[in-house]
Amino acid sequence: MPDAAARPGRLPKRALGLTALATLTVTLALAACGGSTASSGTSPAATSAGAAADQLLGPVNQAKGTPVKIGMISDGKGAVTDLSFESAVADVTVKYLNDRKGGLAGHPIELVKCDTLADPAKGTDCANRMVEDNVAAVVVGSTAVSEGMWPPLHQAHIPVLFGGANSASIMTDKDSSFVLADALFGLVTLPIQLAKEHKVDTVSAVAIDVPAVMSIYQTIAPAAFKAAGIKLDVVAVPPGTADMTPQMQRIAAAGPRVVQVIGSDSFCIAALNGLHTVGFTGPVTAIAQCITDATRKAVPGSVLKGVTVTATAPIGTDNPSTRLFAAVVNTYGKDSKIEINRQGSLSMFTVVAALQSATTGLTGDVTPASITTAIKSMPEQPLPGADPMKFQCGGKANPATPAVCVKGGLVTDLDRKGEPTTYRAVGG
Secondary structure, rough: OOOOHHHOOOOOOOOOOOOOHHHHHOOOOOOOOOOOHHHHOOHHHHHHHHHHHHHHOOOOOOOOOOOOEEEEEEEOOOOOOOOHHHHHHHHHHHHHHHHOOOOOEEEEEEEEHHHHHOOOOHHHHHHHHHHHHOOOEEEEOOOOOOHHHHHHHHHHOOOOEEEEOOOOOHHOOOEEEEEOOOOOHHHHHHHHHHHHHOOOOEEEEEEEEHHHHHHHHHHHHHHHHHHHHEEEEEEEEEOOOOOOOOHHHHHHHOOOOOOOOOOOOHHHHHHHHHHHHHOOOOOEEEEEHHHHHHHHHHHHHHHHOOOOOEEEEOOOOHHHHHHHHHHHHHHHOOOOOOOOHOOOHHHHHHHHHHHHHOOOOOOOOOHHHHHHHHHHHOOOOOOOOOOEEEEEEOOOOOOOOOOOOOOEEEEEEEOOOOOOOOOEEOOH
């Protein structure tokens, strides 16, 4: 595979990956090749790439002294999903942080890892193991069992950084929980904002009829839309529906509105093609799981162009986050087989790097209590791996959900090939 650090401008056509829905369900993982390091005696082009990587990584600032144990919990590779790449990404990120960022408060980070296999009981077991191993903090990437692992860690006052969580008990925790994604942004905040921008008073949410999605529209969403003065029209469609023309015909005949599509790529293909069949030309927004190579092949480019898509990482474009992550993997991840251009990989980098970034003001002993204090008192700063998003913990992003450190999310508009254009931070 070509060195991604040397060719940052073009990324493969992959699924855009994690979005607000990914805080509700587990993402499917794909294996791919990773990058390689540059070494002495290589060609001038490779040497140049190595110099560029060094510039992105920054000066060497090696961590010293007693290691600090940081727990890392992931669903790992189970019978249904494969998130084993998260472990590899965490390892590579820690090598980078220990070599270039002084580790955590000057101490080398030592990972203590545990896989839940998406089993709530194993999630609890992993949490108990972290308590027994006296970790100073825990980072969690993508998981379907956050509610199973959280109570033991919370009771032990161990700070936990989640890549995403939609549990009310976690999001409203004022003590030691920190969430790096706004779970409601893509499903609630963004469609409301788009409706106002386009001066329409209705959003039709074409949503896959499963409990994890419907619960949002049965609880939080109605009040939020009402408060914003926007009508919410929920069009629940059973999974596996191949022809949505009847549902889309009703939407098109009901007048100007924003159409929001929530589901897997096959679900979204049926919805988008249905809108095309009935001649709907209004604004459309979709979660990132909608847009895959299958979608690009099955939906006309004229339909995909202009669709607004949410994301948690700016995959698919050349930007500071993708360039830095490529440099990290190519420098510290030789033979790691990390897929650089997967949103899930970059999101795992975000969680680990954010812990280090949020604790740069920490001095003295590194303990769960001191880490928690440092994170709560951190100033607003860029969210690693999610340019141009920023984060600030301690209840400052949204007082109603004090554990959430991010307000809003990344948004991009697709081009005629179904590829992302420029990402922008919205709702912050």
